[in-house]
Amino acid sequence: MTVTRRELLRASALLGAGGALLGASGGITACTTGDTGRQALNAALGPRRRGGVLRIGVTGGGAQDTLDPHHPPTYPDQARVSNLYEPLFGRDAAYNIEPVLAESLEPAEQGRTWTLRLRADVSFHNGKPLDADDVIFTLRRIADLPGTGAAALRVVDMAGLRKIDARTLRIPLTVPYALFQDDLAQYYMAIVPTGFDLAHPVGTGPFRYGTFTPGRISSFPRNDHYWRADQPYVDELVIVDFPSDDARVAALLSGDVQAIDNVPPGQINDVKAAGATVMASESGAWTPFTMRVDKAPFNDVRVRQAFRLMVDRDQMVSQALAGQGRIANDLYAPFDASYASDIPQRRQDLAQAKSLLRQAGQAGLRVELVTSSGIGSGAVEAATLFAQQAKGAGVTIAVRTVDSATFYGSDYLNWVFAEDYWYTRNYLPQVAQGSLPDAPYNECHFNDQRFTSLINRARGELNPAKRAQLLKDAQRIEYDTGGYIIWGFKNQLDAYTNKVTGFVPDRNMPLSSFQFRTISFV
Known part of the structure; x- marks a missing residue:
């Protein structure tokens, strides 16, 4: 790819968790661990410039894009809902739980x-004050949807939810x-x-629906009545879908x-040479190969073990x-x-x-093997490389690359x-999403009674x-008989130009967990 922009690196020393900034020189600036990297960063930066339209390029997207806060399966969906809405609790940059609306x-x-x-003095975009009735309504909505959060809320006795006062709620579990x-x-x-x-989405987030x-594209004006009174800094947030890696990098x-x-790891040098900063965050993110355990040939555990x-x-x-991982x-x-770190590390053994x-x-x-660039950086490369490795065991893997809309379609x-x-x-929330028989994203169709x-x-x-x-015993079952091939944890690689500031390495999600309320123009 031809690089057309040549700008000097604006190097910043940031406080974060398990991450680094890669500048034009090729060096890595390490980041120390703090209580909340985003708060520490904002304090270190001092007064911030206000105004401007912040445009963010996000991987993937398609005709099935959504603004539903309780079923956001793709990167653009997650970026949008993270700025329109807010949960009761969240994660700081070091992956510690912190209160948000609670x-x-x-x-x-x-x-x-x-x-x-x-929390007191929080209002929705339409001016309605947040109260316990909204939490009751939300929990019941999530439980009624066949989407992401329903599995986690099965332990809640929905009929027993009780409002104590406007700000207090009693939540009974089964x-x-x-x-x-x-x-x-x-x-x-x-x-x-x-x-x-x-059709008229309303949340408490730093940006409101536009x-x-x-x-394609979505826009969100600043929430002028946001409960964090000094944020957000920009006037408008624009999120642009980019199914193509090359198009996304070119736009930057x-x-x-x-x-x-x-x-994409292979384009880090191009991005740095153009004067942008590449932010590498050590994370627990993974891009697995998924084997359906109920379909041939993977319904035979020996085949799964072989792969x-x-x-x-x-x-x-x-x-x-x-x-980068x-x-x-x-x-x-x-x-x-x-985490079952005592299980011996599995290594390549073609003879076995x-x-x-x-x-x-x-x-x-x-x-x-079906893959897509919409899965994220390194996915297509990993599929291609695995096909080459499999030849050593006499296995032929035909890699089929589809666009994001197809992969995340029907x-x-x-x-x-x-x-x-x-x-x-963490383990139990992940199990609820992907490894139980009734999990919303049980892509391996895993169903083991002892595991459950x-x-x-x-x-x-x-x-x-x-x-x-108990959890280590469960992990051993997945290690031996599950449908995932989890070969690595990848560093989250994001990039930003020298025109903006406020990003911090984050163990959770891309681009500082999509918390664009902390970003400003320099």
């Missing part, structure tokens, strides 16, 4: 009942659940007002947008991610205190893979062999040590 959440009855206290706050701290758990109408053209280098997510043994994980990280062990949630395939009657196997979650992306999460039993027991276990052991 002031506190206190357990009783050994975690079977929770009392929620709301079983004790010590980690309930973690489920509420997800980006798809945003609070909406009673009577919410998706225009929305699915698959030409100045059409001020920041982009998911910089995991075909992967050269070090080569995946060094080539597909250009070194670290190897994984077919397990997710690396920042969880219960061949033996397993022979035992399964699948020697010389041929399969199709066949999504039904591909027999594909890829996908997941952000950083362990998860249910862990949810109700209040003793941290006992809960950790």
Whole structure:
């Protein structure tokens, strides 16, 4: 790609968590861990310039784009809902839980009942004050949707929700659940007002609804009555969908947008040479290969085990991610205190893979692998590299690359062999999204009764040590028989021009978890 813009790097020393800034010199500026990287950054920057239209280029998107805060499956959807709406709790840059619309959440009855206290003086975009009725309405809306958050709220006794006063709510659970706050701290758990109408979306976020053209562009004027009185800094936020990596990078280098997510590792040098800053955030994000355990050939556990043994994980990280990541062990949630780090690291073993395939009657196997650049940086490269590695075990993988709209269209979650992306999460929230029989994104169609039993027991276990052991036992089942090939955790690579400031490395989601309220022009 030809680089047309040549600007000097505006180097900034930022405070963040597990990240670095890559400048034009090629060096890496490390970032230290703070309580909340975004707060520390804003304090260090001092007075900020106000005004301007901030344009952000985001990976993927298509005709099925949505503004639904409780079912945002793609990067552009997540960027939009993160600025229109807000949850009760969120995550800081170091992936610690922090209050957002909530002031506190206190357990009783050994975690079977929770009392929620709301922040004062918060209003929706239409002027309605936030109160407990909105939380009740939201929780019931989420539970009634076949989307992202419903699985996490199955433990809530919806009929028993009780408003104590305008700012206080009693939330009863059907079983004790010590980690309930973690489920509420997800980006798809945003609070909406009673009577919410998706045709006229209203939230409490730093930006309000302006225009929305699915698959193309959306605009959000500043919320002048935002409860964080000094934010946001820009007058308007514009989010542009970019299914193509090259088009997204070109838009940054030409100045059409001020920041982009998911910089392809192979284009880091082009971006830096143009004077932009590449922000690398160490995260728990993963781009797995997904094998449907209920469809041939992957309904034979020996085939799944063989495919995991075909992967050269070090080569995946060094080539597909250009070194911007670290190897994984077919397990997710690396920042969880219960992460099963004691399970031996799986390594490439082509001889054993061949033996397993022979035992399964699948020697010389041929399969199709579906991927898309809309999955994120390194996905297509990883698929291509895995196809080369699989040849060593006598397996032929035909890589089929489709656009984002096709991948996340009607066949999504039904591909027999594909890829996908997941952000950083702790173990139980991730299981609720992707690994239980009724999980909304169970793309592997995994259904193991012992696994489900362990998860249910862990949810109700209040003793941290006992809960950790149950979760480690569950991880062992997924390691041995699950449908994921989790070869690495990738650094989140984003970039921004020297015209804006306020981004900080973040362990959670791209572009400082899409918190554009903190961004200003220099």
